[in-house]
Amino acid sequence: MxxxxxxxxxxxxxxxxxxxxxxxxxxxxxxxxxxxxxxxxxxxxxxxxxxxxxxxxxxxxxxxxxxxxxxxxxxxxxxxxxxxxxxxxxxxxxxxxxxxxxxxxxxxxxxxxxxMPVSGLLGGYTDRMRVSHMVGFAPTDEMVAEALRIRDTYGITTFKVKVGRQPYRADVDACRALREALGPDAGLYIDGNRGWTASESARALREMADLGLTFAEELCPADDVLGRRWLVAQSPVPFIADESATRAAEVTRELLGGSATAISIKTARTGFTASQRVLHQCEGLGVEVVMGNQIDGQIGTLCAVAFGAAHRTASRYPGELSNFLDMEDDLLAEPLTIEGGTLRIREGAGLGVDVDPAKLARYRQDR
Ligand code: MUC
Ligand code: MG
Structure with a gap:
């Protein structure tokens, strides 16, 4: 063939x-x-x-x-x-x-x-993942309202909060308001997309020490090499490398260099073949992973859940699988649904991607 x-x-x-x-x-x-x-x-x-x-x-x-x-x-x-x-x-x-x-x-x-389903070929560990929802920048009351709406509508109880604004205290206040609104049992972690300096990040982490955060991701640039190492060494929670560790060699560099202690795996950037290498590398080193989201549509999300659910360690924490909820429409004939805070893989052969031809005709940009 x-x-x-x-x-x-x-x-x-x-x-x-x-x-x-x-x-x-x-x-x-x-x-x-x-x-x-x-x-x-x-x-x-x-x-x-x-x-x-x-x-x-x-x-x-x-x-x-x-x-x-x-x-x-x-x-x-x-x-x-x-x-x-x-x-x-x-x-x-x-x-x-x-x-x-x-x-x-x-x-x-x-x-x-x-x-056979791709998820089974990759590892076949389970048929679903718990979902973590990403809360983007907005006034604090809107961030809280969004998290509550997502919890009440989809049963999602883990949230990744975007931080990295100036001054950092606005983000600290937003995280505190989210914790108060969601209660002590909700999962909460933060992603700075390199927006803070190392010392701002350290101050913010100290001020959020009582919020029960589970991870901190890319709070400052990995290119600020010594500052980032200094920050990661004092982080009270695993420090996730996302955009600084986009392939196996960068994963090695960031982990061994002390610039990260956990890794975000995104099928949108490493597919299945290289994602599996990164996952096995992390397993061998005893490093935790989170299935990340590159702001995927439903097809990308189906790929991410197929990979995450296939593996024990990749499905250990809720995966970031809900960004598609904010899209007006999508290409799949049968839309994805998140129920009870979980997303299931598609049964059947392959990935189960069934593109609606009318939707593709409507949204494609090349005709
Ligand atoms: C994330 O985890 O950083 C933002 C940029 C990107 O590539 O992915 C998103 C989410
Ligand atoms: Mg990130």
Missing amino acids: KIVKVEAIPFAIPYTKPLRFASGEVHTADHVLVRVHTDEGLMGTAEAPPRPYTYGETQESIVAVIDKIFAPQILGLTPLEREAVHDKLDRTVGNPAAKAAVDMALWDILGQAAG
């Missing part, structure tokens, strides 16, 4: 409520639908979300790198030759979301060919 065609289709779906965080904001899901076709008529599907403020990729760059470089390199290979595929893709530096989508589309084909 050979790869005969790779499509990179740009589409755009507005958000009902923009997500704002220290490194950027998202108003529209201007993603790329990636489809890999085989000569046996199977088609694998995945989604690439451009995050210029994190990786430098744009919707246009993802389409271009797939059309001009990746597709010609992998045509004629089989979906089983994933090492050969990655050998080719890795000749181009960067472009993580584009590479990840190609990888996940290939796994989708493998699952379909085997008649």
Whole structure:
């Protein structure tokens, strides 16, 4: 079975409520639908979300790198030759979301060919994950109202709060208000997207010491090497590397350098193949992981839950799987639903991605 065609289709779906965080904001899901076709008529599907403020990729760059470089390199290979595929893709530096989508589309084909769910092929640990919801920047009362609405509507009880604003005390106040409103049993952790300095981060962590936070993520830049090490050494909770550890070598560098003590795994940037390497690396080192969200749509979220649920350690903590709730619409014929605070994988062969042709026709940007 050979790869005969790779499509990179740009589409755009507005958000009902923009997500704002220290490194950027998202108003529209201007993603790329990636489809890999085989000569046996199977088609694998995945989604690439451009995050210029994190990786430098744009919707246009993802389409271009797939059309001009990746597709010609992998045509004629089989979906089983994933090492050969990655050998080719890795000749181009960067472009993580584009590479990840190609990888996940290939796994989708493998699952379909085997008649088995991808989550089972990856590890088959469980069929669902508890969900953690991301609360973006807004006035404190709106952040609290959103968290309560999400809890009451979807049963979600774990929240990642975006921090990193100036002055840092606004974020401390928001976290305190969230803790008071959600009660002592809610899970609460913070993500600064590099918005604070090391010393601001240390002060904020001290002022939040009584809030029962479970993790702190990317509070200051990893490029502030000594400051970040100094901060991580005194962090009372595991310090998650997200955008500073986007591939296995960076994971090693951040962990061994003392700049992180936990890792965010995002299938949107490491697909399934490299995410599994990162996960096994963390397991071998005894480092905790959280399934992160690159502000994925429903297809990306389906990929993230398929990977997270497949693995014992990746499903240990609630996964960030709910950003799609803020999109006006999506491409899946059968929308994802979060119930009782959990999201289930799709049964059936492959990833279970069933794109609604009318929705794709409506939202695609290339016609
Ligand atoms: C996160 O965890 O940082 C924001 C930028 C990005 O790439 O992912 C999001 C969420
Ligand atoms: Mg993050």
